[in-house]
Amino acid sequence: MSDPKPPRWLKPVNKVMVGLQKLGIPMGPPMVLTVPGRKSGQPRSTPMTPFTVDGQLYTVAGFPKADWALNARAAGTGMLRHGRHERPVRIVELSAEAARPVLRAFPVQVPVGARFLKQAGLVDKGTPDEVEALAGRIAVFRFDPVS
Secondary structure, eight states, X not given: OOOOOOOTTHHHHHHHHHHHHHTXXXXXXXXXXXXXXXXXXXXXXXXXXXXXXXXXXXXXXXXXXXXXXXXXXXXXXXXXXXXXXXXXXXXXEOOHHHHHHHHHHHHXXXXXXXXXXXXXXXXXXOOHHHHHTTBTTBOEEEEEEOO
C-alpha cells in the first residue's frame, strides 16, 4: 500500500488554527508545534493534538512522511504553543517498539486523530489494535521539557 497523502483542505485549516493560536485563542486541545524547516531553517508551525501516557506528553503523525514530522525529527527541539502559552520542548522520536503502547492509547485519548487515520485509509475501524499496528510506519514523538 502506498503512503496516503493529506487531504487538500488540511493546509488551509491548519493555517487558520495556527493563526488563531498566534492571536492567543486556543482551539480546544490542539497545540501548535514550531520547528525550523529541515531545508530552509525558517520556522514551520503545525497544529497537533498532544496527549499524555504515563505522565509523558506525546504526539502522532497522521501520515507517513508528513513534512512536519520530518522537520521535527531533523530539529530535535521546538516550541509548543497553546493559546498565549508557549514552552520549549525537546522532541524525541520513539522506536517502533516504544511507540506501540503510545499508539494503543492514541485512539482512546484522541478520537478525532483515530478518525483521521481512518479517513486516510491507514486503519479500518481505528481500534487500539489497528493503531498500534502502525508502529514503525507513522512517527510518534515525545515532548520533553527543556530546562
